[in-house]
Amino acid sequence: MFKKYLPYFVLLAAGFLLWFIKKHQASSYPKQQNTNVPLPIIIPSEKGEAAFNRNVHTIIYSKHARCRMACRNIDESEVKEILAAGQLNTSKIQEDERGKTYPLEGETHDKQHVRIVFAPKGNDTVEVVTCIDLDTEWPCDCK
Numbered sequence: 001m002f003k004k005y006l007p008y009f010v011l012l013a014a015g016f017l018l019w020f021i022k023k024h025q026a027s028s029y030p031k032q033q034n035t036n037v038p039l040p041i042i043i044p045s046e047k048g049e050a051a052f053n054r055n056v057h058t059i060i061y062s063k064h065a066r067c068r069m070a071c072r073n074i075d076e077s078e079v080k081e082i083l084a085a086g087q088l089n090t091s092k093i094q095e096d097e098r099g100k101t102y103p104l105e106g107e108t109h110d111k112q113h114v115r116i117v118f119a120p121k122g123n124d125t126v127e128v129v130t131c132i133d134l135d136t137e138w139p140c141d142c143k
Helices: 002-024 063-073 076-083
Strands: 043-046 050-053 058-061 094-096 098-107 113-120 123-135
Touching: 002 094, 050 123, 058 063, 058 076, 076 098, 076 123
Parallel strands: 058 123
Antiparallel strands: 043 050, 094 098, 098 113, 113 123
16 A cells, blocks of 8 residues: 555655755845835826836925925935835825825934825826924924
């Protein structure tokens, strides 16, 4: 009876050995360190096309956003940080005749908890609509 099942045991052992070797095989590629920064993502729209791409080449700032950034001590490097690693607040997404806006929230390198609202303008351009410090109420004369 053992001779009858021997080929199956050999095949099973060979399969297990192959799996074990592949799982524990050293890679020739250097290991990447986990930077805890999410990769740029594309947030799809309801129609399935790309609606908001975080991996953009051009960031433009509205006059209102520039004013709010000045009032709240938020610079362009912090805007880029939030664009790359901020969490999308889906409850604050808005849409009107001008298009959708995507609010991303997070903590900047100087420990400000901010919400920055972005509006896509083509495939590789995004506009900063406004910047909000969620912890501090800054005096501001922006209109």
